[in-house]
Amino acid sequence: MFLRQLTYLIALDRFRHFSRAAESCGVSQPALSAGIRQLETELGITIIQRNRRFYGLTAEGERVLSWARQTVAALDGLRQEAAFAQDVAGGSIAIGVMPPAILVIPTLLESFRAAVPALHVEVKVYSSNEIVQLLREHTLQLGLMYLDRVPADGPFEKHALYAEEHVLVAAKSMSLPAGRVFNWKDIENVPLCLLSRNMRSRQLVDDGFRQAGVIPNILLETDTLELLHAEILKGQIASILPLAALPERTGGESLQTRRMAGFVSPDVGVVRLSQPNSTALLERLWGVTQSLELADIYGAAAAAS
DSSP states (O other), rough: OOOHHHHHHHHHHHEEEEEHHHHHHTSOHHHHHHHHHHHHHHHHSEEEEEESEEEEEEEHHHHHHHHHHHHHHHHHHHHHHHHHHHHEEEEEEEEEEEEEGGGGHHHHHHHHHHSOOOOOOEEEOHHHHHHHHHHHHTTTTTEEEGGGGOOTTTSEEEEEEOOOOOEEEETTTTTTOOEEEEEEGGGGSSEEEEOOOSSSSHHHHHHHHHHHOOOOEEEEEESSSHHHHHHHHTTOOOOEEGGGOOOOOOOOOTEEEEEETTTTOOOOOOOOOEOOOHHHHHHHHHHHHTOOOOOHHSSSOOOOO
16 A cells, blocks of 8 residues: 555545546556555445546545545645754644634744744634634634634644624724614614634624514625725625624724623634654644733723724
């Protein structure tokens, strides 16, 4: 059994297509297919359902895929460990972040680079549930997400960075009901743009409306913060967002914010897969997160009117 066969299997599961998987691995389609068949022969099982096309993995194939991911991740860790031992100034890590926390990433990376100056980081945006799954698959090494979405019985370690607060936010030019703290019924008719329903932040907002028996006036839903920010700043539409996700810090000249009465948000923090053979790089970065306290920057604070 060769490592490249396991790499072929992981690529095939990712792209669900023989030729695209082969292209990603830098080999021909016949070479990839032959490698998968050789793996099946060596293990004595059928791994993929196929005719002329890829139809998915068999039940046995799913189990082999899980081992393949762990094996490849372990080897990558070994390579990185060796490189890190030679040059402690560098290394590479993949981080998944939920949209409401994307503006926290520069602060987090600043602390990481203080410890590892030549650190290479890949950051991608996912929902909290997707981050959990990608950590399990060793696709990500760290996640920045709502900690209440981390399975209590899962193989994860977590560290809280701040307790979040959601606020109603709008441009100063937009007319809002009077008051510094709003009840949900106060904004029943306010036009809103909100994050997509698969995002935990949006689910918390929906819970607030549901408990108040309010049907909100939602005109836009998106998983892109930049679009929400652009719509808010135009002055025709408001949003309900975490303080950490505002286009400008609370009190900015172009924004007005209002607290939402009774809104309770879960902690936001970093998560990693708990494993016995973690790399020296990940251990160092995890140690950095333990010393971080971001509550004063991104946590609950008095919302300016």
